[in-house]
Amino acid sequence: xxxxxxxxxxxxxxxxxxxxxxxxxxxxxxxxxxxxxxxxxxxxxxxxxxxxxxxxxxxxxxxxxxxxxxxxxxxxxxxxxxxxxxxxxxxxxxxxxxxxxxxxxxxxxxxxxxxxxxxxxxxxxxxxxxxxxxxxxxxxxxxxxxxxxxxxxxxxxxxxxxxxxxxxxxxxxxxxxxxxxxxxxxxxxxxxxxxxxxxxxxxxxxxxxxxxxxxxxxxxxxxxxxxxxxxxxxxxxxxxxxxxxxxxxxxxxxxxxxxxxxxxxxxxxxxxxxxxxxxxxxxxxxxxxxxxxxxxxxxxxxxxxxxxxxxxxxxxxxxxxxxxxxxxxxxxxxxxxxxxxxxxxxxxxxxxxxxxxx
Amino acid sequence: xxxxxxxxxxxxxxxxxxxxxxxxxxxxxxxxxxxxxxxxxxxxxxxxxxxxxxxxxxxxxxxxxxxxxxxxxxxxxxxxxxxxxxxxxxxxxxxxxxxxxxxxxxxxxxxxxxxx
Numbered sequence: 001x002x003x004x005x006x007x008x009x010x011x012x013x014x015x016x017x018x019x020x021x022x023x024x025x026x027x028x029x030x031x032x033x034x035x036x037x038x039x040x041x042x043x044x045x046x047x048x049x050x051x052x053x054x055x056x057x058x059x060x061x062x063x064x065x066x067x068x069x070x071x072x073x074x075x076x077x078x079x080x081x082x083x084x085x086x087x088x089x090x091x092x093x094x095x096x097x098x099x100x101x102x103x104x105x106x107x108x109x110x111x112x113x114x115x116x117x118x119x120x121x122x123x124x125x126x127x128x129x130x131x132x133x134x135x136x137x138x139x140x141x142x143x144x145x146x147x148x149x150x151x152x153x154x155x156x157x158x159x160x161x162x163x164x165x166x167x168x169x170x171x172x173x174x175x176x177x178x179x180x181x182x183x184x185x186x187x188x189x190x191x192x193x194x195x196x197x198x199x200x201x202x203x204x205x206x207x208x209x210x211x212x213x214x215x216x217x218x219x220x221x222x223x224x225x226x227x228x229x230x231x232x233x234x235x236x237x238x239x240x241x242x243x244x245x246x247x248x249x250x251x252x253x254x255x256x257x258x259x260x261x262x263x264x265x266x267x268x269x270x271x272x273x274x275x276x277x278x279x280x281x282x283x284x285x286x287x288x289x290x291x292x293x294x295x296x297x298x299x300x301x302x303x304x305x306x307x308x309x310x311x312x313x314x315x316x317x318x319x320x321x322x323x324x325x326x327x328x329x330x331x332x333x334x335x336x337x338x339x340x341x342x343x344x345x346x347x348x349x350x351x352x353x354x355x356x357x358x
Numbered sequence: 359x360x361x362x363x364x365x366x367x368x369x370x371x372x373x374x375x376x377x378x379x380x381x382x383x384x385x386x387x388x389x390x391x392x393x394x395x396x397x398x399x400x401x402x403x404x405x406x407x408x409x410x411x412x413x414x415x416x417x418x419x420x421x422x423x424x425x426x427x428x429x430x431x432x433x434x435x436x437x438x439x440x441x442x443x444x445x446x447x448x449x450x451x452x453x454x455x456x457x458x459x460x461x462x463x464x465x466x467x468x469x470x471x472x473x474x
Contacts, residue, residue: 029362029366029369032363032366032370033366033367033369033370033373036367036370037370037373037374040374083378083381083385083386084382084385084386084387085382085386086386086387086388086389086394087379087382087383087386088394089395090395090396090397091395091396092397092408099379102375102379103371103375103376105413106371106375107367107368107371110367110370110371110374111364111367111368111371113365113367114363114366124363125363125364125367127361127363132434152397152447153397153401153408153409154397154398154399154404154408155359155397155404155408156398156399157406158412161429162412162416165416166415166416166419169419169420169423169427170419170423172423172425172427173383173423173427173430176427176430177430180433180434180437183434183437184437184440187438187439187441188438189434189438191429196436207406237395241398241400246398247397247398248384248449250386251378251379251381251382251436252379252382254378255375255378256372324459326473327472327473330419330471330472330473331472331473334422334462334465334466335466335471336473338426338462339462340460342455342458342459342462345433345455345469346452346455349440349448349451349452350448352440352441353444353445353448354439
C-alpha cells in the first residue's frame with residue numbers, strides 16, 4: 001500500500017534544503033492552500049454537475065448535455081456567468097455582516113476538508129481530536145447562515161435562517177452522538193488511527209448491529225445538518241424563494257452554493273472514514289486471492305469510490321422523499337433519532353465492555 | 359502539518375472569498391436604480407419592518423440543544439477511554455445517560471418538543 005508520508009516529507013525536505021526556513025514554510029503553506037483551493041473548486045463544480053445529471057435521470061430528463069462533452073463544461077460556464085454578474089446589495093442590508101457571511105461559510109467548509117484522509121499520509125491536518133474538531137467546525141456554518149439571513153433585511157431570508165438555525169442545532173446532537181457510538185468502538189478520535197483500526201474489516205461489518213444503526217442515524221442527521229433535501233426547509237423554493245441566500249447574487253451566491261456541495265462531500269467522506277474503512281480496500285475473510293486483487297486498486301481510488309457511493313445515496317434520498325414540514329422535522333429529531341441514539345450508545349457501551357467488538 | 363493548519367486554512371478561505379469578491383467587483387458591470395435595491399418579495403413593495411419579534415419556539419429548541427450538547431461533550435472523553443476503564447466506567451456512564459434521558463422525557467411530557 002503506497003504511503004504518501006514519504007512523498008510529502010520529500011517535498012518538505014526539498015523546500016527546506018533549497019530555501020531558508022521562513023521561506024520554505026511560507027512555500028509549504030502556499031502549496032497546501034493552492035492544492036486545497038483547487039480541490040474545493042473542482043469538488044464544487046463536479047458535484048453540481050453530478051447532482052444535476054442524477055436529478056435529471058431520476059426525473060426521466062437528460063439534464064445538462066450541451067456544453068462540452070456530455071455537458072461536463074456546463075458548471076464551468078455557470079461559474080463564469082456568476083463571476084460576471086453584478087453583485088447587488090439591498091439598500092437596507094447590514095453591509096458588514098452581509099459581506100462577512102460568505103467568508104464564514106467558506107471557512108467552515110474548507111477547514112473541515114483539511115481533516116479528510118484521502119490515502120495513507122495524504123491528510124493536511126491530522127489532529128488527535130479529529131472527530132470532535134470536525135463536529136465543532138462544521139457547526140460554525142450555521143453562524144454564516146444566520147448572519148446571511150439576518151443581514152439581508154428580507155423576510156424570506158430571515159425565516160429561512162431561523163429555520164436553518166433550529167434545524168442545524170437539533171440535528172447536530174444526533175451527528176455527535178452517532179459518531180460517539182463509533183468512538184466507543186474505535187477508542188480514538190484521530191481519523192488516521194480510526195482507519196488503521198479497520199485494517200481487518202470495516203466498522204459497519206464488524207461493529208454488529210449498533211454500527212449499522214449509527215451509520216443510518218449519522219447519514220440522516222448529517223443530511224439535515226447540511227440542509228439538503230428532504231430536509232432543505234431553509235431554502236424551500238416553493239415557499240421561501242431561496243431562503244437565507246435570497247438577496248445574494250453573483251459570486252457571493254456562488255460561495256454559498258459551493259459550500260453546500262463541498263459540505264456534502266465532507267459528510268460522505270466522514271461517513272466513509274468512520275464506517276466504511278476510509279481508503280482501506282474491501283477484504284473478504286481469508287480469501288487470499290480475492291484480497292490480493294482488491295489490494296491492487298490504489299487506496300485513493302477506494303476512498304473516492306466509497307465517497308461517490310455515499311454521495312449517490314444522498315442524492316437518491318433527495319429526489320425520492322418529499323420535503324418535511326418544520327414540526328415533522330423537529331419531531332423526527334427529538335422524538336425518534338435522539339432516544340434511538342442514546343439507546344444505541346448504551347447498547348454499544350455494553351457490547352464494548354463485554355468485548356464483542358471486532 | 360500541525361495546528362498551524364487552522365491558520366493556513368483561514369488564510370485560504372479569506373483569499374478565496376476575498377479574491378472572488380474583488381474579481382467580481384472589477385469584472386461585473388454595474389447599473390443602479392431604486393427598485394433594484396429593494397428587498398425581493400415577489401415584485402411587490404415590501405411591507406413593514408423585517409426585524410420583528412420572532413417565534414419563541416426557536417429559542418426553546420436552542421436552550422434544549424445547549425443542555426444536550428454540553429452533556430454530549432462530557433461523554434466524549436468517556437467514549438475514548440471506555441475500553442480501559444471497565445465496569446465502573448460503564449455503570450457511571452449508564453447512570454449519566456439515564457439522567458440525560460430523564461431530562462429528555464421531562465421536556466417531552468412538558469410538551470416542549472411540540473412545534474406549534
